[in-house]
Amino acid sequence: MRFVRILIACVLVGAGARAEAQDSPRFLAHYMPWYEAKPHRTYWGWHWTMNHFDPDRVGSDGRREIASRHYPLIGPYDSSDPDVLEYHTLLMKVAGIDGVIVDWYGTGSLWDYPTIHTAAQLLYDAVAAAGLEFAVCYEDQTLGHLISQGRIASSAAVDQARRDMDAVRDLWVDGGAYVHHEGRPLLLNFGPQHLRSGSQWITAFSGFSTDPVFLTLDNVVSGAAHGAYPWPPMWASGGGTLTPGRLTEYLNAHYARASGYEVRMGSSFPGFHDIYQEAGVRASYGFLDHRDGATLQETLDRAVTAGSQFVQLVTWNDFGEGTTIEPAVEYRYRHLEQVQETVAALRMLPFSAEDLRLPIRIYELRKSGAYDAQLDVAVRHLQEGRPAETRATLDVLSSIENNLRALEEVVIVPNPSSGPVSIQLGSLLNPATVTLFDLLGRVVARREVSAGASSVSLDPPPTPGVYVLRVRAGSELIVRTVVRVR
Incomplete structure (x- = not known):
């Protein structure tokens, strides 16, 4: 036919x-x-x-x-x-x-x-x-x-x-x-x-x-x-x-x-x-x-x-x-x-077969509950027959979501620790800054990490106590606590 x-x-x-x-x-x-x-x-x-x-x-x-x-x-x-x-x-x-x-x-x-x-x-x-x-x-x-x-x-x-x-x-x-x-x-x-x-x-x-x-x-x-x-x-x-x-x-x-x-x-x-x-x-x-x-x-x-x-x-x-x-x-x-x-x-x-894959990306991001304003723009573009603009918006949001998902995978081993710790970064896609603070907000250690790095080592100060670890990748960040013992 x-x-x-x-x-x-x-x-x-x-x-x-x-x-x-x-x-x-x-x-x-x-x-x-x-x-x-x-x-x-x-x-x-x-x-x-x-x-x-x-x-x-x-x-x-x-x-x-x-x-x-x-x-x-x-x-x-x-x-x-x-x-x-x-x-x-x-x-x-x-x-x-x-x-x-x-x-x-x-x-x-x-x-x-x-x-x-x-x-x-x-x-x-x-x-x-x-x-x-x-x-x-x-x-x-x-x-x-x-x-x-x-x-x-x-x-x-x-x-x-x-x-x-x-x-x-x-x-x-x-x-x-x-x-x-x-x-x-x-x-x-x-x-x-x-x-x-x-x-x-x-x-x-x-x-x-x-x-x-x-x-x-x-x-x-x-x-x-x-x-x-x-x-x-x-x-x-x-x-x-x-x-x-x-x-x-x-x-x-x-x-x-x-x-x-x-x-x-x-x-x-x-x-x-x-x-x-x-x-x-x-x-x-x-x-x-x-x-x-x-x-x-x-x-x-x-x-x-x-x-x-x-x-x-x-x-x-x-x-x-x-x-x-x-x-x-x-x-x-x-x-x-x-x-x-x-x-x-x-x-x-104004659409191709590949554009049929865009709505499910919108649906999945909607279910995350985090990007409604941006998704409203992506939806409007698609409704108006502008799939390229929709795809560009979704690519940005997907990158953010992937970074957040990767940051959620951050694990500190060992914790508590009596010495250096390994910050396991999972599937981090973007370069990141790893910073350790004491409870007064003073920086006690910092490392720059390239995209794709799976882990980085930090040595907390010898003073026992609670320290705050911050991992920032682009505009996203995650915070963890590190406990130092004798």
């Missing part, structure tokens, strides 16, 4: 910025905001455990036991952690992804729905800050669950959907970051699974001042939807392996129908390998092989060449079903590099 991407790029050569923007579909990542994790909370949520796995168990490889075959590059995380949201949105920005489609369970009070709703609001804020876009995929299956659990009457389902849609309008649609198509807000449904008739959806949308562009899964809901989007057709696997040939048949049929839709959304996915059976949740839906990235690339190319106005990336982070493109230990940045290359064939991007 590499020829397809080259052809796409050639078509755009010489086109103006306006034509380029019109020709390129918007790439939107389907995002799960349902993860709950320590230490952000006092417990691990169901989507990491599935009531079977224990993330408090850590293997010899340093990985926690989680309900997934893939392990996030930053480890299991909480969807309400602002550092995680910043990391995710920066990765999307660098990959050329235009925004997110949040998997949303409405405003009902049941199970983890309120937590998901809160996380979705935090995600919107992070998306807006990054200059990305936000849309909702409404899970109307929640209406059935609210009924079965006695939270609402069956006759109140449409009213509950109307309340949920009013919340979408009030919280997000009227904000500047919501996805619109020709002036109308974009709204997806994962189904429908409960509201089956077009008239029910029209009632649910009656609070919108402008009717949304409504897209459903696989097939259009008559009288309400403007199109439908594809999803990994695991039903066609029979619980076994979904072959590339069977996947192609499904996509051929979908895109043939989509040619007549008012709005066309394609979907791309890397594979499918759920963990439900191992967790005891249910039988597996089946297996779709990643084929070392071939499945993702073929579905990307197919969505683009079909003339899709939107390409849904399925998914950013459904670790339980194994459809993730978020960087993971097993495939690292491969999926995002493929997305970035595909987008770059359609429009100019």
